[in-house]
Amino acid sequence: MSVSRRQFLAAFGGAMGATGLSLAGCSLLPAKADSLKSREYVGASKLNDGSYAVQSLNSDGTARWQTLVEARCHGGCFRPHTAQVLIFEWRPGWWFHVFDSRSGERLAHIKANDGEHFYGHGVFSTDGRYLYTTASRYQRGNGIIAVYDAEARYARVDTLDLKGIGPHELQLHPVGQTLVIALGGIKTHPDYDRIKMNRESMAPALMLVDRTSGEIRARFRPSHHQLSCRQLDVTPQGHIYAGYQYQGPNDQAPPLIARYRSGRFDEIGFTDDVQPQLANYIASVCAHPQNDLVAVTAPRGGLALIFEGATGRILRNEAITDGAGVEALAGGNFLVTTGQGKLIRMGTGAPAQELATLPLHWDNHLV
């Protein structure tokens, strides 16, 4: 790693000073960086016959297990210290699945509470006990974090009110106490298909929320109210990168990447030859835990980019059709999935390399 733990803590102290945040420090070191070697990857997919499945992979793109599911799924997370992986249904999602990550056997199938639906993402507390998932109380459209206790057969134990609409992806800050949440701001209702009901009054945000008290510690607003903040990742140093989807007209090309780093929230806009090519839509964001690189997929624009976190400078721009999920590979590269079933290795040192093609369509995220 390029940043020592001491530097990291110092930098993070600066962040707290600058924003008035008080993220209770504990001595957890991020596990993500060390766990990349020989790890498996899991993603939701649609098969060619129209059915849906969850597919597991090795880092070289070879297939492991595949398990059929009842409905389209989206994102998910591994449960720390166990061999469990969770996958959530695509919004409006009514269920999430718990699989044995070695065999693909489904261990549990948990239904959303009445009057709630999931948005497709979840994350665990570092001890692997509590699951935090983005959800909606859809009659009023209240965005919440629904908390489940994995040690009590995924009993619902808490609800954090986000005082906002449409939370999407979330991650746990490496210190372990704060949830980092992309709040899309878009109001939908399951009876009304996927209609966006509040384009004019959207209030998207990048949020920091205490996972125990539910206290909202920060709510960073994108530079335009129609920049729907949807995807994000957090580095072991606590740098946050979020991806937007712009709900305004096609002939505008606002910045689509938000960054919270060293106590400062800003946005990264690329040059005029690249920014419009992203077609106002970021599908996935991955900040590599072993370097300062961030990869994003832009399926509407047919691009995937790698940029340097500190400067926002693009180091690789690849034409990738219908790019979907992206995750970090050991050694500094990224693994990208596509809607055409491809698995692509992407790095800054060499052109993207296609590893394999499976007969399926990958959904937006790789876990």
Place this chain on the structure above:
Amino acid sequence: MLRLTRYFRTAALTLLLPTLLLPGLALSASAEFGTAVEQQTRAGWHQGIGRGYQALASDSETLLQQARAYCQQPSTEARNALESNWKQAFGAWQKVRFVDFGPVETNNRAWQFQFWPDPKNLIARKADLLLKDGTAVSAETVGQAGVAVQGFPMLEYLLFDTRFNTGDHALPTKTSCQLLIQVAAHVVDNSQQLVADWSEFKPRYLATGNYTHATIRAAMTALEVAEERRLATPMGLRGNGKRSVYAADAWRSGSSLASIGASVDGLQKYFLPGLEKLLNEQGESDLAQRINKQFGEVQEHFPAMDLALKPLLEDDNAYRSLQGLYVDVSQLATLVNGEAAARLGVIRGFNASDGD
């Protein structure tokens, strides 16, 4: 190849130029207009779609006038004319329904014109709710009642729903007439506004290269929706495998097939000429001709336009004519969404369409 050149230029520039940091509000306009042929194509599309929007506005106005006339002086003739005016205006909407960008996006106008699919039967529930206590229905009521109330399906429910038409609130009772007229007036307002906004949108549409692909993607989506959701699903070729007219749109008026026919007709009139121009420019005139011919096949093999979908689903012999239509539409979708899109470098993938 155009795409490749663009990519290399992009890659080269991104390595050379530093990125811009934009902490505040800054929307930068696209500098790319596209090729001259693309610009001419968009000019043609703009004009064609504009004509379609004007037809929608004028047919909706006729519908509103007839709704007023019928409610003032109900008669069988007036009712027949009204039902026919509804079909005409709904058909006009079908012809431009493929446009999913630009001013039709404002305030979910497309959804206001046609809320569909409606698996929970919100149309009937909303109508019953609005009519149950006899409270007067105003323009404001309709304005605030949500998309399930504000368009053609609500008018269709009032005019054609069998249960409703034998119930206490059947037209021409006072409040049902108020609802009919206010919804028709809402459709007129929306369609007139759309005509005005589309005209105002012209410079941006012509100046923005991204709209070439956006327009092609819109047509691709419309073909896919026609094939999958408007035909295959009610035919029982998807999902639980059961044939069900309720999965189609406009089943209450028996216009499901006629409306698909109108959508294909709209694509042929307003979209196809531009697509042919782009394909010819790429040296793909053979493909352009095949697509043109396939549009003809679909129109030729359409079951009689006034046929309702329901009896065709219930009779195995008649069902065969639907299968023939499905194959034709499916082949058209393959030609446009597969071959033409690939030749023109248009991306519309699993995640690109609605992945989140």
